[in-house]
Each structure stands twice: as structure tokens, then as C-alpha cells.
Amino acid sequence: MTPAERDTFFAALEARHLANLTRSEFTRAVRALSVRYVERRGQLPTRSPLDSAGKRAAFGLFYAPLHLLTVDAVVGSVTTGDPPTRIIDLGCGTGVCAAAWAMAGPDPRASIDGYDLHPWALDEARWNWQTLGLTGRAVRLDAVAAMERTVKGRGSLSGTGIVAGWTVNELEAPGRARLLETISAAISRGASFLLIEPLARGAAPWWDDWTRALHRQGAVAGDHKFDVDLPSRLAEFSDAAGFANRTLGARVLYVGPADL
Numbered sequence: 063m064t065p066a067e068r069d070t071f072f073a074a075l076e077a078r079h080l081a082n083l084t085r086s087e088f089t090r091a092v093r094a095l096s097v098r099y100v101e102r103r104g105q106l107p108t109r110s111p112l113d114s115a116g117k118r119a120a121f122g123l124f125y126a127p128l129h130l131l132t133v134d135a136v137v138g139s140v141t142t143g144d145p146p147t148r149i150i151d152l153g154c155g156t157g158v159c160a161a162a163w164a165m166a167g168p169d170p171r172a173s174i175d176g177y178d179l180h181p182w183a184l185d186e187a188r189w190n191w192q193t194l195g196l197t198g199r200a201v202r203l204d205a206v207a208a209m210e211r212t213v214k215g216r217g218s219l220s221g222t223g224i225v226a227g228w229t230v231n232e233l234e235a236p237g238r239a240r241l242l243e244t245i246s247a248a249i250s251r252g253a254s255f256l257l258i259e260p261l262a263r264g265a266a267p268w269w270d271d272w273t274r275a276l277h278r279q280g281a282v283a284g285d286h287k288f289d290v291d292l293p294s295r296l297a298e299f300s301d302a303a304g305f306a307n308r309t310l311g312a313r314v315l316y317v318g319p320a321d322l
């Protein structure tokens with residue numbers, strides 16, 4: 063993604079999400095959404111944090127660009143082999159994880175299949191992909207069911223990249239176990255896999271089990287921190303919401319495409 067593409071996209075997001083909110087309403091919503099993701103993390107599997115217009119705007123205009131920038135940096139530092147030509151985005155939310163991965167690749171950019179349960183998020187993903195000039199399909203389907211469907215066929219999955227960004231921690235344990243099995247099956251058929259979660263240790267207590275399970279398929283896992291100059295608007299929102307940290311960070315697990 064070029065700086066010009068990024069700036070045009072962020073300006074479009076701002077026009078879209080600040081149309082009906084004052085700045086102070088928006089920064090309050092950023093804080094409220096952060097509380098839901100951090101202090102009330104345990105409620106995520108049963109209660110959507112996107113239950114008000116303000117929180118949805120905070121997700122679309124604050125967290126989406128932060129995730130886009132984080133995944134852009136992660137892809138630049140961990141991915142190997144040929145870039146994917148098709149990306150499956152599990153729990154796609156606003157679609158920015160797949161977008162960042164697709165935009166790091168050559169033209170024509172990878173097409174995207176995004177899966178999420180939240181109708182607002184799916185509409186937002188469609189709008190984001192279209193605004194970024196990407197081809198994507200956003201489908202309302204459980205991430206585990208989407209992967210079960212993907213590995214049901216027998217064909218090769220080489221050229222397919224699977225990304226799950228800040229999503230697997232929202233699944234209940236049985237679904238998470240089924241997801242791991244299907245992802246492992248997809249990797250053995252040639253797919254690459256990018257898993258991203260928050261740095262906070264408590265957010266993903268299952269992390270070491272996934273790392274061990276995928277290690278024999280070539281998984282590389284670690285914590286990543288990036289010093290970035292946040293675009294001025296994002297830095298402003300971050301300051302206004304009281305976040306001191308300007309570093310982007312994530313726990314990342316990556317399995318590159320196998321030569322089959």
C-alpha cells in the first residue's frame with residue numbers, strides 16, 4: 063500500500079464515520095470500545111461490542127486503520143514465498159487484514175473471501191474493499207463453518223492465504239479446536255496462514271497450543287512491535303482517547319506456502 067493510497071483511504075473513512083458524530087462523541091466511543099475489548103474481554107463470545115453507532119464508528123475509523131497499518135507491517139516482516147492470489151479473511155470485521163495482505167502483493171491484487179457474523183461489519187468490509195479498489199466477497203458465515211467448507215473439497219489450496227486477525231480469541235473453545243484442525247488441513251493442501259492477536263498474554267491463553275500444533279507444518283511465532291509515525295488524525299484520536307502508546311504491536315503466527 064502506498065502512502066498516497068493510505069492517506070486517500072483514511073480521508074474517505076473520516077468523511078464516512080464522522081458525518082453524524084462530534085469529535086468528542088467519537089473519542090468517548092473509542093474509549094468505550096477499548097473497555098469492551100480489554101476489561102470485558104470475557105464477554106466477547108456472547109456479547110458483540112459493536113452495539114452502538116459510536117462504537118461501530120470507533121471500530122471503523124480508529125481500530126480498522128490501526129489494524130490495517132499493523133498487518134501491513136506484519137506482512138512486510140514475516141511473509142515468505144509467492145504472495146497469495148486469494149485471501150480468506152476469518153472474522154473479517156471491516157476487512158482490513160485481508161486488504162493489507164492483498165495490497166502488499168502485485169497487481170492484479172488477490173481476491174478476498176471474508177467471513178463474519180456481524181452484518182454491519184460485512185457492509186463495512188465491502189465498502190472498504192471497494193474504496194481500496196480490491197475485489198472481495200463478504201459472507202455472513204461462522205468462521206469455523208467457512209473453514210470446514212473450504213477443506214471439504216479435495217483440490218489444492220496453493221495460492222490461498224488464510225488470515226485470522228484479532229478474531230480467534232473471540233471463539234469459544236470447541237469452535238477454536240475445530241478451526242485449528244481445518245487450518246492445519248488447509249496448510250497441508252498448500253495454503254499459507256497468518257494469525258494475529260493482541261500482545262497481551264491473557265488475550266489468547268490457547269496461543270502456545272496453536273504454536274505447538276502448527277510447528278511441524280513450519281509455523282513461526284513471535285511478538286512484533288513496530289515504531290510507526292501514525293497519520294496525524296489517528297495520533298490525534300489516540301491522544302484524545304488517552305492512549306499513551308504510539309507503537310503498533312501484535313502476536314503473530316505465520317505458516318508460509320509449502321511447495322507441493
Ligand SMILES: C[S@@+](CC[C@H](N)C(=O)[O-])C[C@H]1O[C@@H](n2cnc3c(N)ncnc32)[C@H](O)[C@@H]1O
Pocket residue numbers: 125126129152153154155156157158159177178179180183203204205206226227228229232233
Ligand atoms: C476484534 S474483531 C477483528 C476484525 C478484523 N479481523 C480486524 O482485524 O479488524 C473480531 C471479529 O470477529 C468476528 N467474529 C467473532 N466470532 C466469529 C465467528 N464465530 N465467526 C465469524 N466471525 C466472528 C466479530 O464479528 C468481529 O468482526
